[in-house]
Amino acid sequence: MSLEINEDRLSEVLAALPTDYNGAGRHVTYTRQKYETIYGIRPETIADDLNRVFAITVRQRGGTIGMERVRAAQEAFDAEALRAAERHRDAYELLVEIDDVGPKIANEYLRKVVHAFKFRPSWVPDLCVPLDIHVTKALVDTKCIHENGGSRTGRMTAGKVFNRNHGSTPRERIAADDMQVAFERAAKKQNANRIAFDELWSENKFYLSIPAFRDESCLSSFLGDGQ
Known part of the structure; x- marks a missing residue:
């Protein structure tokens, strides 16, 4: 199966992130x-x-x-x-x-x-959003990225989710260029720059990746299997 980006969900996720924390994120x-x-x-x-x-x-x-x-x-x-x-x-x-x-x-x-x-x-x-392990896991965990049938994907590593070759059109993975374009379009809906999605790094590192803190995440409402 191939992966897809849900841009509407991306925009909703960005709206939930504290991108103005301390005036900078x-x-x-x-x-x-x-x-x-x-x-x-x-x-x-x-x-x-x-x-x-x-x-x-x-x-x-x-x-x-x-x-x-x-x-x-x-x-x-x-x-x-x-x-x-x-x-x-x-x-x-x-x-x-x-x-x-x-x-x-x-x-x-x-x-x-x-x-x-x-x-x-x-x-x-x-600026492009660095597609590292934390950003990738947050995108998958919140179903901003999912399988083409809408189901949650089990792929979590950046290498299994993204094809980093410039201009690539992969059948199963998402082209990194396409992800950056999606970030930009979703950010514009929130009057933000796409680098604002870098806040996914903090959310995964300090909340989503720690079971005891997942319910405290500002993205907890996006984690349910039914969504």
Whole structure:
């Protein structure tokens, strides 16, 4: 069976998320607090800390590529070129040209420096939602993504739900490009940017993934099997 996106449900889910928490959203607040507390990185210093955030991100998101390849990616990063980039797309292309830096790492890095630390605020509308394990599980758990007959899917990992190849038209998985377009359309109904869906990360990590807290989730009404 193939998977489908329920855009009406996406919009309803976004309306239920606390995207204005602390004026920025919980994931933005969490990221800022963590990086300032541990590394001393703040919005005021981000232009000089682009390389440090990249080093952290590629290490955290690099999976099992090994320390040597992580180090090579860090050395290939050009902070000056990123500072000179005029558009989000230019910055994204600079990142994915680095060996072992694919869309997942590039989008996560730009989420941090642009959304959390306010580097190039004009790029916020162009940011993509990183399709990591937490966002993917939240989309499946709330049936924003379901099997084409409307039934709940048992697929939970990003690799089984999304095809990340640019421009792909998979038969069974959802093209990552299509998911980003759906995020954008659903966000517009709430007068928001699609990166607002990044709040799914917080909701899954701190509520949906912990059985004792699922009933306290702001998305608990979307979890019933009958929906």
